[in-house]
Amino acid sequence: MVIKKKYxxxxxxxxYREMKRVxxxxxxxxxxxxxxxxxxxxxxxxxxxxxxxxxxxxxxPSDFIIATHRGHGQCLAKGGDSRMMMAELFGRETGYxxxxxGSMHIANVGIGILGANGIVGxxxxxxxxxxxxxxxxxxxxxxxxxxxxxxxxTGEFHEALNMASAWDxxxxxxxxxxxxxxxxxxxxxxxxxxxxxxxxxxxxxxxxTDGCDVLAVHETxxxxxxxxxxxxxxxLIEAKxxxxxxxxxxxxxxxxxxxxxxxxxxxxxxxxxxxxxxEAGFTTEEELAGIDKEVKEEMEAAVLFAQNSPYPERxxxxxxxxxSDNERGVAR
Amino acid sequence: MRQLTYSKAISEALRExxxxxEAVIVMxxxxxxxxxxxxxxxxxMEEFGADRVIDTPISENGFTSIAVGAAMRGxxxxxxxxxxxxxxxxxxxxxxxxxxxxYMTGGQLTIPVVIRxxxxxxxxxxxxxxxxxxxxxxxxxxxxxxxxxTPYDAKGLLKSAIRDDDPVVCVEHKLLxxxxxxxxxxxxxxxxxxxDVKRAGEDVTIIAWSRQxxxxxxxxxxxxxxxxxxxxxxxxSLVPLDFETISNSVIKTHRAVVxxxxxxxxxxxxxxxAQISEELFDYxxxxxxRVAGLNVIPPFSPALEDYIYPHSSDIVAAVKELLL
Numbered sequence: 001m002v003i004k005k006k007y008x009x010x011x012x013x014x015x016y017r018e019m020k021r022v023x024x025x026x027x028x029x030x031x032x033x034x035x036x037x038x039x040x041x042x043x044x045x046x047x048x049x050x051x052x053x054x055x056x057x058x059x060x061p062s063d064f065i066i067a068t069h070r071g072h073g074q075c076l077a078k079g080g081d082s083r084m085m086m087a088e089l090f091g092r093e094t095g096y097x098x099x100x101x102g103s104m105h106i107a108n109v110g111i112g113i114l115g116a117n118g119i120v121g122x123x124x125x126x127x128x129x130x131x132x133x134x135x136x137x138x139x140x141x142x143x144x145x146x147x148x149x150x151x152x153x154t155g156e157f158h159e160a161l162n163m164a165s166a167w168d169x170x171x172x173x174x175x176x177x178x179x180x181x182x183x184x185x186x187x188x189x190x191x192x193x194x195x196x197x198x199x200x201x202x203x204x205x206x207x208x209t210d211g212c213d214v215l216a217v218h219e220t221x222x223x224x225x226x227x228x229x230x231x232x233x234x235x236l237i238e239a240k241x242x243x244x245x246x247x248x249x250x251x252x253x254x255x256x257x258x259x260x261x262x263x264x265x266x267x268x269x270x271x272x273x274x275x276x277x278x279e280a281g282f283t284t285e286e287e288l289a290g291i292d293k294e295v296k297e298e299m300e301a302a303v304l305f306a307q308n309s310p311y312p313e314r315x316x317x318x319x320x321x322x323x324s325d326n327e328r329g330v331a332r
Numbered sequence: 333m334r335q336l337t338y339s340k341a342i343s344e345a346l347r348e349x350x351x352x353x354e355a356v357i358v359m360x361x362x363x364x365x366x367x368x369x370x371x372x373x374x375x376x377m378e379e380f381g382a383d384r385v386i387d388t389p390i391s392e393n394g395f396t397s398i399a400v401g402a403a404m405r406g407x408x409x410x411x412x413x414x415x416x417x418x419x420x421x422x423x424x425x426x427x428x429x430x431x432x433x434x435y436m437t438g439g440q441l442t443i444p445v446v447i448r449x450x451x452x453x454x455x456x457x458x459x460x461x462x463x464x465x466x467x468x469x470x471x472x473x474x475x476x477x478x479x480x481x482t483p484y485d486a487k488g489l490l491k492s493a494i495r496d497d498d499p500v501v502c503v504e505h506k507l508l509x510x511x512x513x514x515x516x517x518x519x520x521x522x523x524x525x526x527x528d529v530k531r532a533g534e535d536v537t538i539i540a541w542s543r544q545x546x547x548x549x550x551x552x553x554x555x556x557x558x559x560x561x562x563x564x565x566x567x568x569s570l571v572p573l574d575f576e577t578i579s580n581s582v583i584k585t586h587r588a589v590v591x592x593x594x595x596x597x598x599x600x601x602x603x604x605x606a607q608i609s610e611e612l613f614d615y616x617x618x619x620x621x622r623v624a625g626l627n628v629i630p631p632f633s634p635a636l637e638d639y640i641y642p643h644s645s646d647i648v649a650a651v652k653e654l655l656l
Contacts, residue, residue, distance in 0.1 A: 095438070096437075096440075097436060097437045098439070100436055100437070100438045107436075107440055107441060109404070109441065114401065115441065119424055119428050122397060122424055122429055125395075125398050126397050126400055126404070126429065128397075128401060129401020129405070130404060132402050132407075133404075133407050136402070136407060137405070137407070156424075159389070159391035159394025160398070162389060162394075163388070163389060163391065163394055163398065166389070320435050320438060321434070321473050321474055322474070323444075324497055329571060329572045
């Protein structure tokens with residue numbers, strides 16, 4: 001088996017654990033939202049764990065990511081603390097953004113998360129800006145930009161990929177094509193079959209990968225990261241994936257059939273890895289059940305941490321609008 | 333003291349800050365080989381290299397967002413949007429990205445970007461190259477907005493803006509570029525958020541910014557001949573606003589006229605007038621007057637264009653109405 005030659009036990013168990021963390025986090029978030037314990041909107045990435053984990057684990061800790069509005073998994077996989085993330089979803093002072101950003105804006109420069117974005121496509125040029133900084137500052141960090149099929153139809157996608165390729169910047173574009181921009185099937189609004197094909201227009205490699213196979217995503221991203229780090233410029237990767245839930249929790253999903261959802265669930269990335277690593281003799285059902293239990297406990301602890309954390313004080317509404325002269329800036 | 337043009341003063345500010353701090357870069361359309369369409373960065377590419385003087389494609393939203401991303405990583409980009417009218421195609425980058433990143437991340441991200449945007453009418457450039465759009469930026473929390481009227485102010489304010497950790501929009505009136513003024517050889521900074529009393533007087537306060545400061549000073553000269561002493565307050569910074577200087581002046585004169593080139597409806601003059609009315613009502617002897625641009629699109633024809641923005645005669649007339 002190829003898997004035996006390429007991977008060691010520790011790495012494979014890490015892939016498994018991280019994907020379980022992502023699923024458990026968003027499963028919890030979904031439950032809490034349904035119970036009205038989380039306000040606003042959340043976009044879960046259940047079903048898309050392999051792209052978040054396969055992508056982020058191809059990076060060094062000092063590398064950067066740009067996350068999306070469906071970005072809990074991306075942030076967790078990049079080293080995000082589940083407690084601080086959950087606290088942010090709860091709007092608490094202990095959250096990554098001290099409750100001011102919520103689900104769509106989790107950021108932490110220290111661990112390389114340059115923020116998610118509520119404007120579809122807007123993160124792509126910001127990621128290119130990070131890559132430009134790496135080039136100008138002559139540092140080796142690569143920036144991995146996550147975005148979806150919807151974002152691939154924005155003008156910002158074009159502007160960003162054009163500049164990144166023209167200037168050979170150290171950036172990797174990872175498109176999580178989950179087929180739907182909210183309700184609109186990508187095939188109904190896009191002539192070409194594969195988004196990766198657009199790479200030709202920028203003179204960069206375009207690669208399609210199976211978004212339900214964490215090892216395939218990982219290998220594809222790793223190669224692109226190495227290329228970027230070597231100064232050879234960007235790569236456009238399209239991972240074919242699927243979200244099991246609606247665009248947001250509670251969204252009616254009139255645009256797809258139960259059969260289609262079932263079909264994708266049968267190709268589930270976590271189940272696939274579980275089966276592969278047990279069959280290859282790396283682990284046992286019992287060991288994985290132990291990991292499952294630990295992950296469940298981690299996320300339960302995260303929820304408790306969030307629930308027990310204080311809300312930001314009312315005066316915080318006026319802070320951090322400006323880095324300097326904030327008081328006058330908000331006064332009038 | 334030596335005399336410099338407004339554009340040369342801006343150029344000097346950029347060059348000095350680039351020499352002082354390697355993190356400062358300039359980017360925008362035609363900034364490199366051409367040295368910008370207004371000649372602001374002429375010679376910069378030769379001096380600082382193409383990595384720090386970046387010729388971008390015509391992708392305003394893309395490159396302004398790139399500047400935001402680069403700022404997150406420690407660079408201090410100064411972006412030129414060739415005409416302020418073009419900021420409408422990068423409104424997301426300015427209003428949703430640059431302005432909000434700090435607050436939305438609980439103070440974690442710092443976006444030290446300066447967006448220079450030449451604006452204003454009078455060059456027969458028609459509807460999409462002649463507007464004054466500063467009010468749009470003042471409406472977005474998270475942005476600072478400056479609009480200098482003299483070479484001295486332009487240099488000192490721009491240098492402070494580049495050193496500031498917040499996104500700053502610098503509105504430069506194109507008809508000011510060729511105008512000369514005193515600029516000392518030695519280095520100086522002008523703090524953001526400090527207005528300047530360009531002329532002292534007791535009878536009426538004229539509040540203006542950018543090119544209309546020149547009209548206001550001209551009007552004050554004309555009024556002086558008739559024995560009316562107008563005080564001219566140049567705001568210089570629109571956000572943060574130096575209301576203290578406005579207040580001190582209005583308490584003294586009891587009358588205020590706000591002047592700007594931008595269209596009257598929704599203009600920043602309305603905001604200034606409202607704040608004076610709310611807070612200084614008891615000191616006023618007359619309602620606050622606005623003298624501002626017509627609510628129209630800049631027309632091309634030289635026979636029409638000059639009617640859309642205020643002239644000193646309009647300011648004189650407004651002051652006389654207040655003093656009746």
